[in-house]
Amino acid sequence: MFRNLFFAALVAALCAGLVTSAVQYFRVTPLIFAAEAYEGDGAHDHGEAADHTHAEGTPAHSHGDDEWMPQDGFERTAYTVLANVLMAAGYALVIGAVSVLFNLPITWSTGLLWAVGGFAAFSLAPAFGLAPGLPGMPVADTLARQLWWAGTALATGGALLLTAKFRAPWALALAIALAILPHLIGAPQAPDEATGVPASLAASFASAVLFNAAVFWIVLGVTFGRMNDYLAARNHSAGAFA
């Protein structure tokens, strides 16, 4: 069982990770590079960095010459593709786990629903409070933003799960409350600092990130569903002789 789940998740992750890598390469990462040219302009001095909780001995976001980072060009792109595939595998295993734990199959026909759910929980809802940001833009404390991001994803995902599992008024009411709660609490707000990153670049980036996320989730959900159908049919015919 775990082998089937793992295999389907892996194939879906590979497809979604490579597709998002292509979208990122042409339409998202160029905006990051453009923003990095402005990094250091304005008042972005990483002054809040001391509050970050990094691994011990790690200089927080200093990006100094002593710190390892992939070389621009092929190496940087290769690491991004690798990170995309690993992240996709993480998302695939998480929705696969939810599917198995709550008995909500991911199939060819429900794959798109899972895609919409994943997009809403992990991309759209967090972006409503924390707009996708470019390097060099002023930001609130990283740990606080990460906590809000994760809490929002969890609450939104929980809300969708409730509506999927229970067709009752109380479930719908609870789901609405759960989905709204993170936005009532509010995301950590960025300090009002000047930045050298042009507003048009930031706006293009925010919409590009959301478009890319939608593509990513559709590919992940649909290929995951298709793989599950394929494996289930194969097991079924194998089981007939068992």
Place this chain on the structure above:
Amino acid sequence: MNTTISTTGIQSLSISQRLIAGSLALMLGLVLLVGTGFAGDYRLHNGAHDTRHAMGFPCH
């Protein structure tokens, strides 16, 4: 037993099978997500930097 096999696969599983497979997948998935999207270690951060920005994870 074969009569209860469904084409969707997971519906034929017992509760305990589901709990084990689901928990394992959840743990592994979260480790991968935290590693690529959240971990503060500078090697993980710098290697996954563009992914974090492009996928809307909180980054610097």
